[in-house]
Amino acid sequence: MVPESMGYRLKRVLLGPPLVTERLRHERLPNGLALGVLAPDCISSSAYGTEEMLLELLPVFGLLAFSLVLPITGVVLGILVLLTLSYREVVQVYTKAGGSYVVARDNFGPRVAQIAAVALLIDYVVTVAVQTAAGTVAVVSAVPALGPYSLEITIGVVVVLAYGNLRGIREAGRAFALPTYLFSTAIAAVIITGVIRELLGTLPRYDPTHLPGAVPVGTGTGLTLWVVVLTLLRSFANGGSSLTGLEAISNGVSAFRKPEGVNARRVLVIMATTLGFLVAGVSWLAHLTHATPYQSGYPSVISQEARAVFGQHTLGTILFAAVQAVSALILYTGANTSFNGFPFLASFVAGDSFLPRQLTKRGHRLVFSNGIIVLAIVAVLLLAATGGTVNALVPFYAIGVFTGFTMAGFGMAKHHLTHREPGWRHKLVINASAGGLSLLVVAIFAVVKFTEGAWAVVILFPILVFALIRLNREYREEEAALAALAPILDVEPNWARHEVLVFVDNLDLATLRALRYARGLRPDKIRAIHFVLDEPHARALVDRWMRIQRGDINLELIECRDRRLGRASIDLLTRTVADGRTEATVLLPRRTYTPVVGRLLHDRTADHLAARISRVPNAAATIVPFDLRIPIKRLTQAHREGETFLDTARRLDHQRASRTPPKATPTPSSIPSAQPAPEPPATPPPAARQPTATTPTDGTTPRHPTTIQGRVHSTEIRQVDGSHVLECEIIHDTDRVLARFYGRPKIHGLNPGAHIKIHGRPTTENNTRIFTNPSYELLTPPHQDNP
Numbered sequence: 001m002v003p004e005s006m007g008y009r010l011k012r013v014l015l016g017p018p019l020v021t022e023r024l025r026h027e028r029l030p031n032g033l034a035l036g037v038l039a040p041d042c043i044s045s046s047a048y049g050t051e052e053m054l055l056e057l058l059p060v061f062g063l064l065a066f067s068l069v070l071p072i073t074g075v076v077l078g079i080l081v082l083l084t085l086s087y088r089e090v091v092q093v094y095t096k097a098g099g100s101y102v103v104a105r106d107n108f109g110p111r112v113a114q115i116a117a118v119a120l121l122i123d124y125v126v127t128v129a130v131q132t133a134a135g136t137v138a139v140v141s142a143v144p145a146l147g148p149y150s151l152e153i154t155i156g157v158v159v160v161l162a163y164g165n166l167r168g169i170r171e172a173g174r175a176f177a178l179p180t181y182l183f184s185t186a187i188a189a190v191i192i193t194g195v196i197r198e199l200l201g202t203l204p205r206y207d208p209t210h211l212p213g214a215v216p217v218g219t220g221t222g223l224t225l226w227v228v229v230l231t232l233l234r235s236f237a238n239g240g241s242s243l244t245g246l247e248a249i250s251n252g253v254s255a256f257r258k259p260e261g262v263n264a265r266r267v268l269v270i271m272a273t274t275l276g277f278l279v280a281g282v283s284w285l286a287h288l289t290h291a292t293p294y295q296s297g298y299p300s301v302i303s304q305e306a307r308a309v310f311g312q313h314t315l316g317t318i319l320f321a322a323v324q325a326v327s328a329l330i331l332y333t334g335a336n337t338s339f340n341g342f343p344f345l346a347s348f349v350a351g352d353s354f355l356p357r358q359l360t361k362r363g364h365r366l367v368f369s370n371g372i373i374v375l376a377i378v379a380v381l382l383l384a385a386t387g388g389t390v391n392a393l394v395p396f397y398a399i400g401v402f403t404g405f406t407m408a409g410f411g412m413a414k415h416h417l418t419h420r421e422p423g424w425r426h427k428l429v430i431n432a433s434a435g436g437l438s439l440l441v442v443a444i445f446a447v448v449k450f451t452e453g454a455w456a457v458v459i460l461f462p463i464l465v466f467a468l469i470r471l472n473r474e475y476r477e478e479e480a481a482l483a484a485l486a487p488i489l490d491v492e493p494n495w496a497r498h499e500v501l502v503f504v505d506n507l508d509l510a511t512l513r514a515l516r517y518a519r520g521l522r523p524d525k526i527r528a529i530h531f532v533l534d535e536p537h538a539r540a541l542v543d544r545w546m547r548i549q550r551g552d553i554n555l556e557l558i559e560c561r562d563r564r565l566g567r568a569s570i571d572l573l574t575r576t577v578a579d580g581r582t583e584a585t586v587l588l589p590r591r592t593y594t595p596v597v598g599r600l601l602h603d604r605t606a607d608h609l610a611a612r613i614s615r616v617p618n619a620a621a622t623i624v625p626f627d628l629r630i631p632i633k634r635l636t637q638a639h640r641e642g643e644t645f646l647d648t649a650r651r652l653d654h655q656r657a658s659r660t661p662p663k664a665t666p667t668p669s670s671i672p673s674a675q676p677a678p679e680p681p682a683t684p685p686p687a688a689r690q691p692t693a694t695t696p697t698d699g700t701t702p703r704h705p706t707t708i709q710g711r712v713h714s715t716e717i718r719q720v721d722g723s724h725v726l727e728c729e730i731i732h733d734t735d736r737v738l739a740r741f742y743g744r745p746k747i748h749g750l751n752p753g754a755h756i757k758i759h760g761r762p763t764t765e766n767n768t769r770i771f772t773n774p775s776y777e778l779l780t781p782p783h784q785d786n787p
Contacts, residue, residue: 029255029256029257030257031256031257031263031266031267032177033177034252034255034256034263034264034267035177035180035267035270035271036176036177036178036179036180036181037176037177037180037252037255038248038249038252038255038267038271038337039180039245039248039249039267039271039274040176040179040180040183040245040330040333040334040336040337041127041131041244041245041248041334041335041337041338042243042244042245042246042248042271042272042275042334043180043183043184043245043271043274043275043278043330043334044131044134044183044245044327044330044331044333044334045241045242045243045244045245045275045334046187046242046275046278046279046282047134047138047183047187047282047300047302047327047330047331048130048134048137048241048300048301048302048390049076049238049239049241049242049279049282050069050073050239050242050279050282050283050286050301050302051286051293051300051301051302051390052238052239052241052390052391052394053069053072053073053235053236053238053239053283054066054069054215054235054286054292054293054301055215055238055293055391056231056234056235056238057069057072057231057235058208058215058216058217058218058292058293059215059216059217059218060218060223060227060228060231061218061223061231062217062218062219063208063217063290066286066287066290067287068232068235069235069283069286069287070283070284070287072232072235072236072239073239073279073280073283075236075239076236076239076240076242076243076279077276077279077280079240079243079437079441080242080243080246080272080275080276080279081272081276082430082433082434082437083243083246083272083405083434083438084246084268084269084272085430085434086405086408086409086412086430086431086433086434086435087246087247087249087250087268087408088265088268088269089412089427089430089431090103090250090408090412091249091250091253091260091261091264091265091268092261092262092264092265093261093412093415094106094250094253095253095254095260095261095264096253096254098251098345098348099116099120099247099250099251099345099404099408100116100119100120100247100250100404100405100407100408100411101113101116101117101120101345101348101349101407102348103116103407103408103411103412103415104116104407104408104411105352106411106415107411107412107414107415107418108407108410108411108414110352110354110472111469111472113352113407114349114354114465114468114469115403115407115465116403116404116407116408116411117345117349117354117468118400118403118461118464118465118468119399119400119401119403119404119407119461120247120251120341120345120400120404121342121345121346121349121400121464122396122399122400122457122460122461122464123244123397123400123401123404124338124341124342124345124375125338125342125375125378125379125382126382126393126396126397126400127244127245127334127335127337127338127397128158128161128335128338128339128375128376128379129158129379129382129383129386129388129393129396130241130244130390130393130394130397131331131332131334131335131338132154132157132158132161132331132332132335132379132383133150133154133383133388133389133390133393134300134331134390135154135157135327135328135329135331135332135335136150136153136154136157136328136388137150137297137298137300137390138300138303138324138325138327138328138331139153139324139328140153140298140299141298141299141300141303141324142303142320142321142324142325144298144299147296147298150297150298150388151383151384151387151388154383154388155380155383155384155388157332157335158335158376158379158380158383159376159380161332161335161336161339161376162339162372162373162375162376164336165336165339165340165367165372166363166367166369166372166373168366168367176333176336179326179329179330179333180330180333182326182329182330183326183327183329183330184274184278186322186323186326186327187278187281187282187302187323187327188277188278188281190281190285190302190305190306190309190310190323191277191278191281191282191284191285193309193310194281194284194285194288194289194305194308194309195284197309198288203288203289203308203309204289204308205288205289205290205308206289206290206291206292206304206308207290208290208292211292211294213294213295213296214292214293214294214295215292215293215294215295217292230448233444233447233448234448234449236444237398237441237444237445237448237449238394240398240401240402240441240445241394241397241398241401242275242279243275243401244397244398244401245334245337246271246272246275246405247401247404247405247408248337248341249264249267249268249271250264250268250408251341251344251345252341282301282302282305285305285308285309286301286305289304289305289308289309291304291305291308292304297389297390297391302323302327303320303323303324303327306319306320306323306324307320310323338375339372339375339376342371342372342374342375343359343367343368343370343371343372343375344368344371346359346368346371346374347359347360347368347371349468352472353471353472353475353476354468354469354471354472355468355471356471358370359371359374382396386453392453394449395445395449395452395453395454395457396453396454396456396457398441398442398445399442399445399446399454399457399458399461400457402438402439402441402442402445403438403442403461405434405435405438406435406438406439406442407435408431408434408435409431409432409433409434409435409436409438410431410432410435411435412427412431412435413428413431413432413435416428416431446458495581495582495583495618496581496582497524497525497581497582497583498521498523498524498582498583498584498585499523499524499525499526499527499576499582499583499584499585500518500521500523500525500526500527500584500585500586500587501526501527501528501529501572501573501576501584501585501586501587502514502515502518502526502527502528502529502553502586502587502589503529503530503531503569503586503587503588503589503609504528504529504530504541504555504589505530505589505605506541507541507544507545507548507549509626510589510590510591510624510626511589513589513624513626514587514588514589514624514626515528515549515553517587517624518553518587519552521585523585526552526553527553527554527556528545528549528553528554528555528556529556529558529572530555530556530557530558531558531559531560531565531568531569532557532558532559532560532751532752532753533560533563533565535751535753538557538751538752539751541555542555542557542717542746545717546717546745551719554716554717554718554719555716555717556714556715556716557714557715557716557751557752558572558713558714558752559711559712559713559714559752559753560752561753565605565609566608566609566612569586569609569612569613570612570613570615570616573586573613573616573619574616576619577616577617577618577619580618582618583618583619583620584616584618584619584620585619585620585621585622586609586610586613586619586620586621586622587622587624588606588609588610588621588622588623588624589606589624589626590606590607590623590624590625590626591625591626592625592626592627606623607623609621610623704761705759705760705761706759706760706761706762706769706771707757707758707759708730708732708737708757708758709732709755709756709757709758709779710730710731710732710733710737710755710756711730711731711732711753711754711755711756711781712728712729712730712750712751712752712753712754712755712756713729713730713731713736713752714728714729714752715727715728715729715750715751715752716728717745717746720742723742723743724742724743724744724745725740725741725742725743725744726740726741726744726745726746726747726750727739727740727741728740728741728750728756730756730758735769736768737762737768737769737770737771738768738769738770738771739756739758739760739770739771739774739776740770740771740772740773741773742772742773749778750776750778753781754778754781755778755779755780755781756776756777756778756779757776757777757779758771758774758775758776758777759774759775759776760772760773760774760775
């Protein structure tokens with residue numbers, strides 16, 4: 001049995017055992033449960049919508065703000081009615097998940113649909129930030145001592161929600177439906193009790209001018225028309241945050257029992273009616289009690305209303321604490337809905353090739369793990385950038401929300417114009433009106449909230465739309481290229497020649513396994529390549545190669561003067577496949593170490609080289625892995641038996657060498673008639689001189705005495721009829737020649753990078769001049785700063 005990796009074992013500990021695909025089944029929800037599961041985001045927005053309106057009104061209009069909040073709330077509720085009618089048509093026609101994105105895609109095409117995609121993605125991100133921040137406000141309103149730690153608490157909640165969803169929290173669980181009903185019941189009790197106490201004349205009223213820490217209360221005098229209009233529009237824009245989450249039903253309509261459209265319409269109406277009642281009731285109580293927002297964000301307006309309604313006695317304190325608890329619970333639950341919606345939407349968009357396709361894959365627990373992680377990271381960054389206050393986050397909110405409303409309204413209008421079903425005219429009016437009004441709200445919000453943070457969304461929105469379209473074009477071009485080239489490559493003849501190049505750094509178990517794999521490929525030629533970065537190491541490698549390697553594969557040493565392995569590899573492969581008839585396969589031995597320590601102590605050279613080699617036409621890179629943990633265990637066992645690691649390595653080395661048949665001794669018959677050159681002394685001879693201009697070679701007749709000088713680019717030790725042959729590739733000017741020294745496995749100083757002058761009678765083979773056993777002189781290289 002293959003042992004599991006440390007990373008996978010850690011994942012099992014943190015996330016639990018993996019879920020099999022068969023458990024991925026779609027559970028249909030009854031209407032009551034669907035309302036509780038899908039509505040938290042929408043219903044919970046009533047907890048902060050009124051407060052956001054007062055934040056704009058109080059500093060300008062003073063106490064008049066508590067009266068102005070009522071007509072502004074009325075306008076918001078009017079928009080709620082129109083949007084509800086519009087989305088009734090959406091859920092009736094589009095009974096699959098996707099909401100405004102699917103509506104826009106089917107009616108305007110996939111490119112225009114990216115406007116809706118970006119709007120919804122931004123909406124989901126900001127929903128997580130706003131809902132968790134508002135939930136923390138509910139907590140610190142009940143426990144003010146936690147106020148200084150609001151941001152830390154909020155970020156902690158986001159992390160916990162992300163972790164829970166990575167473990168596979170089920171959206172359809174009854175536990176997620178309960179907060180919706182608890183919150184609706186609690187706030188309804190606050191509203192009804194408050195109205196009764198007002199009728200009895202016992203409802204207390206706050207004095208905003210004498211509340212330390214409250215937002216400044218203006219006088220409402222000396223106001224210009226421009227200031228009045230701008231303030232009212234800003235208050236209305238803030239109040240629009242009360243309508244967030246209205247699209248949740250359309251995004252999850254496929255979760256309903258059949259008939260999906262009919263059931264979704266019923267739940268949508270109930271949800272919108274509940275939201276309207278709660279928003280109107282909270283604004284009415286604010287008008288009666290003068291509950292005032294605080295600069296710190298807590299206590300919240302709704303918490304002050306609950307305190308005023310229930311009083312300061314013991315029962316009132318208990319009821320107040322209960323209201324704050326259920327408020328925090330539904331707000332955090334509302335944030336969790338985005339952890340379900342964002343990954344699903346991202347998977348839809350990625351399935352259409354407008355987002356990276358990694359977002360379409362389900363993870364360890366059958367959830368879209370990548371989407372959950374992306375959502376959590378972006379939400380945390382947004383919270384950190386804004387300080388985690390609801391008022392600072394609202395400007396990011398409504399543009400995305402109402403853009404989605406706009407695309408859904410206009411998309412359905414296009415649908416009615418196209419299909420002209422019974423009653424299409426009045427449906428067209430509803431959807432077109434909803435789309436136009438939503439577009440107007442987007443424009444108002446972008447203008448009046450531009451300096452408060454909306455500028456970021458205004459700038460980021462088109463950039464993201466362009467990025468998604470550009471990514472889709474990249475995917476389409478790749479698919480078109482693969483589809484177009486497939487028939488061509490399928491009918492092309494096979495390559496006439498196949499060479500396998502094994503890149504060698506050390507002669508060890510990993511390299512020997514790569515050589516064995518190369519033999520199994522049965523190519524026309526196998527070449528072992530070592531790029532010389534360190535001459536002493538290269539010489540030691542040659543000695544070990546001649547002693548251990550069986551002798552059927554020659555080791556080539558290639559100069560790498562600037563130590564750029566990637567560039568040297570590309571140059572080598574380009575020359576190898578230059579004839580257009582040769583295919584080259586590069587085998588890269590990769591040693592696999594322990595997961596953590598191995599990554600710290602060793603680089604990933606094989607992976608980097610494979611990426612570079614893949615760019616060369618007619619060349620392919622294959623990584624041959626070798627798990628070093630197995631021989632390490634064997635060495636550890638030998639060490640326990642009293643043998644050191646070094647002794648064990650030497651013993652295995654000697655055993656391997658003893659199994660290798662002795663190399664044949666060169667015989668005179670195996671050496672060409674040319675007289676071999678004498679072995680040079682250990683140090684350069686005194687007569688060594690600086691290289692001079694290279695002897696011209698144009699027009700040189702083969703077998704005529706020729707002298708050239710240049711730089712040794714590569715060396716290779718071969719065996720011919722049992723005799724060693726040292727072959728050197730020498731570069732002079734732009735020409736390359738070969739010098740072969742028969743019966744010489746090595747010549748001291750004749751290494752890649754050495755400068756040499758040779759004299760002999762060259763022959764021509766495959767358009768390459770070859771010097772056989774030439775006389776030579778090693779030269780002192782000139783000083784060069786650049787390779």
